[in-house]
Amino acid sequence: DAGVTQSPTHLIKTRGQQVTLRCSPKSGHDTVSWYQQALGQGPQFIFQYYEEEERQRGNFPDRFSGHQFPNYSSELNVNALLLGDSALYLCASSITPGELFFGEGSRLTVL
Amino acid sequence: QKEVEQNSGPLSVPEGAIASLNCTYSDRGSQSFFWYRQYSGKSPELIMSIYSNGDKEDGRFTAQLNKASQYVSLLIRDSQPSDSATYLCAVKTSYDKVIFGPGTSLSVIP
Helix, strand or coil: CCCCEEECCEEEECCCCCEEEEEECCCCCCEEEEEEECCCCCCEEEEEEECCEEEEECCCCCCEEEEECCCCCEEEEECCCCHHHCEEEEEEEECCCCCCEECCCEEEEEC | CCCEEECCCCEEEECCCCEEEEEEECCCCCCEEEEEEECCCCCCEEEEEECCCEEEEECCEEEEEECCCCEEEEEECCCCHHHCEEEEEEEECCCCCEEECCCEEEEEEC
């Protein structure tokens, strides 16, 4: 049983560009959450998707958007990248709220 | 006030000792509480969940919850070097967001 898979694992972008990160949830999980983790900090909640809708959102600007597909996979899009967007982006899937299964993350570097 | 706070680290304990990790939260309506472990360079993994006041034990780990004090703790008995990691407290708030604390780094010294 595959766990949560994320792609790409690493990527480098320049300021102003756009990026799309992808996530496939653990089999049987219907809820996907995205987190941003800066070095030395705890994960910061970006948003959560369930039944293809954004259900909850953290304190992130509209440059951060997402999507969930009928097969429960999800994308995170970030527009107009800033240097401060450099971080590890974690996708987590769940059935039971709060009991999150994380992927290995996508490490984004913005130059 | 931050939504979830944890005792500042790093915390160092000798092998075999008890490690005590603390967490407080601000949303009094929160009902679900979790401890995650994150090894360096890895993603967080769930180690304990607790929903009711009192203690919950799982092997060497004990989670304690006091909703009146808005306090959650994790005790690790007989600490092993393999327990060296960052421990993240997470709270599902009354508005259904799962919010993480900043983490406490634990180092178990052989």
